[in-house]
Amino acid sequence: MELTIGAKLLNNYPFLGSLIIFGIGCYTVLSNSNLLKKLLGINIMESSIFLFYVATGNIRGGVPPIVDLAQPEALYINPLPTGLMLTGIVVSISVTGFALALIIKLYRFYGTMDANEIFEIRNEGKNNGSSS
Amino acid sequence: MLDFILKKVVLILLPFIQMFGIYVIFHGHLSPGGSFAGGIIVAVGFICYSLVFGAEKGQEKIPHKITNLIESFGTLWYGLMGLVGVLRGAGFLLNKGAVAVGQPGNLFSGGLIFLITFGVGLKVASTMVTLFFTLTEEE
């Protein structure tokens, strides 16, 4: 091994940053009780995955992948992951729109946006069946 | 006074926003952007109009019946373009044997890609406008 682990990690800083942001997003989804903050955690996680893919396609010292007829032999970066992430962004927007509509409906039913309070209101009104 | 400035500015800016959105849709196979980004820009134009002038005038301009039909039409258009390849005896969504293969830099080459981006761009715009109207209506 020519480089140490630390040097290798710093060399691939986009991937390291992407995984740290993924962890932050995952923690946000699972630990906050406010429904809007959970949705923002999902958005943070998806942004980190976009960063991961776009960093995969990058070549240091390359030019953007638009064919320039004056210079057809330049080093183009890989356009495929960027195209894949367009689909990912569409999915993220759809999920966000759907979840926002659901949050509005839940607010109209329960009067609160906090998951713990919704759980208590539901348990008070429920006296049959067992939840597990 | 503030209302007046906003209304006049939106009325001046709206054609340019739409034109830029249509430019991004049509040049999807030549420059960055494509159907999705262009559709969002066109929808942003409608949403700005609806924000400044109020929801009723916005819904008058783009009624629910038309957005319903445009959304279905967008996906059916995509499928029909794909079936063109099937009907000409080759595979699905075929560009190579059934319709022309493109040359770089030329707007009207590239066969089916141009038509498909147009359909998808229209559908994305109408979906975004429907989402906006659904989320902001107050009961």
Add this chain to the structure above:
Amino acid sequence: MVALVKENAPILIVIASLFSAYLLPVFMQYRRYGIVGFLALATQFFVLFGGIFLATQVLAKGSFRYILAGWEAPWGLEITIDPLSTLFLIMIGLINLLILVYALPSLADELGNKVRATWFLTLFMLLTAALCGMALCHDLFNLYVFIEVATISGCAIVGAKGDARSTEATFKYLILATLGSCFVLGGIGFLYNLTGNLNMLFVNHELAQTWSNYQYALWVSLSFFIVGFGIKSAVFPLHVWLPDAHSSAITPASAVLSAISVKGYVLGLVKVFYIAVGPLIVASLNISDILLLLGMGSIIAGSIFAIAQTELKRRFAFSTIAQIGYIFLGLGLNNQAGLTGAFFHIFSHALIKTALFLIAGFILIKTGKSQIKDLTGIGKQMPLTMGAFTVVSLGMTGIPLFSGFIGKWNLLLGSLEAGNWLAILVLLAGSILAAIYLFPIIKQAYFTTNQDYAELKENTIMIVPILILAGTVLLLGIFPRPVLTLASQAASMLLGQ
């Protein structure tokens, strides 16, 4: 024209479902509701017959590929037609058809008005298209796109009713399922980073040459896949969304989700682990042991939780978790008999679970009862329904002559072959626990009497799918040869990679 349809049949199945999903709102706009129902049924017929036609081709000639858009792999997309995908297509077509025959007469009353019923059918068609696409795809990112379509339309189907309980269940399902999708996308990103290809066969070839240099990265990638697909297929520690979602949705929605949708994500896991990565790498990185542990935990935990439930639909929802554990156990065994048992169990459990949920919905419509302790004496009031329930429960516990036995027998053979005594114990315990949570319902129905004996008519068209499903469970137990051939050919194809 017919020759064109036959030649391009694989892609036309997905396209027909998509077309019908987007034609239904157009017909709703012009208020032709009769055409709406007819189009939905016709699409499912097309899926079923397309699946049977492709299955006959696969059994005669072997697996083949269909190339989209004329560009060969790896520049173009491929669709694979092999025993596994045709087994799934037949299952999707048959079960969706029977669910629609049950649901169409009463959908407008259950949901409120005909407009909402049409939107529900649109989502149903989208879910069908996404599951057929997941069965047919051969490309990692194509799989992700179909997973997302299935997730969003599945969540929307749960929330179709619009009351407080189902909206909360939909939100929980949406957040957890999107969390799983992010994990799956991260796993695909790792595989793309390692091999530079997205087509599953090309990824397999690249990994087979160089995998020993990248063991840590492969380990992280496969763990991301297990968490992501595990959340969506509801194995034991990650199952928390399933009871609320499947018990608060309307009957056709919970039937299609429990019977087919969770299996679609298991199929995605099978494709990534056995076609893209390869059974050799999966075994040497000890991933098979993790799948075995998850499966065994699901069987025990799901069955024990099911015994504690008092509402009929919640008990069936927990039973789904236990049966998914059987499939994961078969996948973890990593040999021919285990995989055959897992795929046969996918098919037979889909039939059984659909029948159970349709029976629960039928009892709810006719008598308004949803708690088990209220079901006294219902065996005399609804004899056909409870007869079908008895047949299907015997199938679930794995009694010989019913279809559940064949799947569990193959799983037992696989565990014997792998020498895993704990798996054999868990399989037998699972059958006993299934009897414990199903037979009290039969006892309540037949062996207790109800004072106010009201005569109930059962001669609506909604009883026909329930009887057909019960009959198929019995028929598959006696003549399992067609489905068993497909399952064992699928297993040998996957293990031969």
